[in-house]
Amino acid sequence: MKLGIVGLGRSGKTTIFNALTRRDGESIPPGGQLAPVLGVVPVPDPRVDWLDQLYHGRKKVNAQVTYMDLQGMSGGVESRQQYMSMLLTHMRPMDAFMTVVRNFTDTVLGAPDPQRDFRELQDEFIIADLATVEKRLEKLSLEEKKGRKVGVEKELLEACARLLDAEKPLRAQLDLTRAQELKGFTFLSAKPLLVIVNNGDDDAALPRVPFDYAEAMVVRGKLEMEMAQLSEEEAEAFRRDFGVGESALDRVIRSSYALLNLVTFFTVGEDEVKAWTIPAGLPAQEAAGVIHSDIQRGFIRAEVVAYDDLRAAGDYATARKQGTVRLEGKTYRVKDGDIINFRFNV
Ligand SMILES: Nc1nc2c(ncn2[C@@H]2O[C@H](COP(=O)(O)OP(=O)(O)O)[C@@H](O)[C@H]2O)c(=O)[nH]1
Ligand SMILES: [Mg+2]
Structure with a gap:
């Protein structure tokens, strides 16, 4: 992050x-x-510390x-x-x-005067974004004259311009800047x-x-x-x-x-205990890609146990006996605190 x-x-x-x-x-x-x-x-996280104790001797890698x-x-x-x-x-x-x-x-x-200072900076971002939007709109109307279809992008940018003209940041309407057509822009007031x-x-x-x-x-x-x-x-x-x-x-x-709506999941490898940061709700296969593209490509299943369940069980073997270690597929949405062992084949 x-x-x-x-x-x-x-x-x-x-x-x-x-x-x-x-x-x-x-x-x-x-x-x-x-x-x-x-x-x-490093992101301080007592869960990594506990896992590190459970699997001592391995390297501890915080997010x-x-x-x-x-x-x-x-x-x-x-x-x-x-x-x-x-x-x-x-x-x-x-x-x-x-x-x-x-x-x-x-x-x-x-x-x-914290509110004044905040407003001043926010305005700088709004002005910078408005300049970006207007420049792009000019370019699009030139292309339109040459006969290119610019419909959706133009409409979205015009909506952005209306928001910015009203002195509102693009954050105020996030679905606008998340649209596929606007993915290439990095608007400051949308962050x-x-x-x-x-x-x-x-x-x-x-x-x-x-x-x-x-x-x-x-x-x-x-x-x-x-x-x-x-x-x-x-x-x-x-x-x-x-x-x-x-x-x-x-x-x-x-x-x-x-x-930022982020969550943390953990992996326990042969030599390290590691925390990973991902957007909440990411499917297991995409979460695997955060570790390595091979694991994403060759994804078979994810073996998952919730941190709280492992902690309550005391160790992995006991958690398994208690039935809290599950096998999940590609579309499983990774939860905060999941300890994941990805099975893959490349
Ligand atoms: N009294 C007080 N002074 C502060 C505080 N934070 C920063 N300062 C002082 O304000 C001045 C500017 O701080 P600095 O961190 O350089 O601000 P920057 O220009 O935003 O990077 C310095 O003289 C700091 O010592 C604070 O919380 N209280
Ligand atoms: Mg400074």
Whole structure:
């Protein structure tokens, strides 16, 4: 899963990136240009830990999340134009965006207004998409004049334009951009959006303002970054003192899975216990393809046991005796927590 961290200058993007990826400082590329910085973190999952204990001696491979931040203007406010053009270039391949909005008083920018900042960024995405749509529509009407049939794509794009003209993100009507004819576009305002409200150190409340067509959660960025630098025990004490429950990393990842409608399944191989991330409802044969195209092509059956059933049984042999290990076919929809042994033939 790839999450792009976006937001206005000094909203705390780099601070939150550092908290999530346990880094300190900012990467300053030569020439003072903005550059994408990637951080890869394992998805914390107690189920992988338990499986790892059951099958000890094997390698434990958690699912991974990649975060992207644009860095290079430490402490300064990036020029809006430069930032947006970098964002368009680098953020398009991301699965979803995390928009950081400032909700603390800044020494340079003053009092916060999270709703205004959110709206401003949302508008940038809407304007960028509108430009894409209009350019394509112009091209299509030229082709139409030459006699090509452009009907469905044109209608869909016109519907997009109406939505965007009304200052609504394409997320507001997802079936539009999911249509086959529009698959080739990567519209920014169609990507799922998690709003990270970056609060000051002593405020844990979510501001009571609407963030249209997005999910919102509070992260105390500076506090979390400081915590991420501590040892496990120190962080525990710190969390208690500040009334912080789960770490931001855990909460952000969980919200992102929910937002993107993702689930995790597990495989136990000869040498490793591994977690895989897939869209909810994916058929078993396609889930197999996430591991290897050979397994998808030569798919015969999936031997499946639910994590909770295996956990209750204690081990695989007992689960089998209890009848909770099942054989499933190609179209079985993989569920969160399934432990799967694919049988295939190539
Ligand atoms: N008080 C406070 N300051 C923060 C918080 N998060 C970031 N800052 C400060 O705001 C400034 C900009 O943060 P930075 O992460 O560089 O923002 P970016 O431009 O969005 O990457 C820095 O001086 C941070 O120390 C926070 O949660 N609380
Ligand atoms: Mg930054």
